[in-house]
Amino acid sequence: MATITIGIMNPPYESANTPTAFRMVDAAIRKGHDVNVFCYEGATALGYAGQKQHPNAVHGASIEEEDHPNPKEWIKALLAFANEKQVKLVWCNCGLCVDERGVENQIEGVCRGSPVDAWKYCERSDGVLLIGTE
Amino acid sequence: MARYLSIVETAGRASIEEQDDTALWFSHAMKNGGADVSILLRGDAVNYALLNQDAKGLRFGARAVKGPDLVRDIKAIIATKIPLYAVAGDLADRGIQSSQLVPGIEQIQRSGIARLIEGHDRILSW
Numbered sequence: 001m002a003t004i005t006i007g008i009m010n011p012p013y014e015s016a017n018t019p020t021a022f023r024m025v026d027a028a029i030r031k032g033h034d035v036n037v038f039c040y041e042g043a044t045a046l047g048y049a050g051q052k053q054h055p056n057a058v059h060g061a062s063i064e065e066e067d068h069p070n071p072k073e074w075i076k077a078l079l080a081f082a083n084e085k086q087v088k089l090v091w092c093n094c095g096l097c098v099d100e101r102g103v104e105n106q107i108e109g110v111c112r113g114s115p116v117d118a119w120k121y122c123e124r125s126d127g128v129l130l131i132g133t134e
Numbered sequence: 135m136a137r138y139l140s141i142v143e144t145a146g147r148a149s150i151e152e153q154d155d156t157a158l159w160f161s162h163a164m165k166n167g168g169a170d171v172s173i174l175l176r177g178d179a180v181n182y183a184l185l186n187q188d189a190k191g192l193r194f195g196a197r198a199v200k201g202p203d204l205v206r207d208i209k210a211i212i213a214t215k216i217p218l219y220a221v222a223g224d225l226a227d228r229g230i231q232s233s234q235l236v237p238g239i240e241q242i243q244r245s246g247i248a249r250l251i252e253g254h255d256r257i258l259s260w
Binding site: 018022026068084 | 149150154162194195200
């Protein structure tokens with residue numbers, strides 16, 4: 001099986017690029033591939049542990065009914081899915097980007113790295129995709 | 135009280151995570167707070183007017199993602215008496231027929247946009 005590195009730049013709740021990236025990670029794991037995800041700039045907030053669900057008065061929904069998506073839960077689900085499928089999923093944040101944004105409090109399983117780490121992931125990969133932002 | 139027109143053009147930007155379109159949601163929240171607001175769908179946002187859209191079925195691993203229910207949201211906007219317009223030419227460009235639209239949406243011609251803007255005091259362009 002192959003190893004794939006995917007770079008993400010968009011912050012949560014801003015772009016369709018985010019669910020697209022998650023779908024690609026899910027699909028790669030589902031097919032048995034190892035995946036490295038490197039989050040750069042705003043994407044480092046995807047794993048921020050402080051994300052909270054909320055009710056939605058416009059939808060007329062309670063917090064339970066709304067079940068608002070927090071991307072940190074999507075990352076947890078993908079990490080669990082990789083474990084279940086016995087493939088490797090690395091979810092790595094650009095450390096300086098984390099510091100700039102004050103999102104150090106990340107969920108378990110998310111690591112911290114640098115552009116050099118991203119480059120090393122790329123070097124060890126069969127395919128690389130950077131999903132840039134506008 | 136000023137009359138507001140929300141012009142929504144960007145579509146599907148964060149709707150999976152937000153479970154709605156944030157510009158429509160913001161406009162609806164304004165209305166609920168007492169504002170006089172209308173909405174114009176143009177460009178790709180005219181797709182929001184489709185009656186039989188369905189974004190369900192997405193999963194990440196074992197976690198299901200509900201996604202947006204834009205038919206619910208558009209119907210709620212209409213039920214709340216927010217005037218909702220869509221640019222007819224933008225619908226036609228995308229092959230969307232009038233019969234495919236959520237009932238209650240008023241179509242306007244591109245040539246009528248300026249007049250619609252003239253009829254409002256504040257324009258929110260999303």
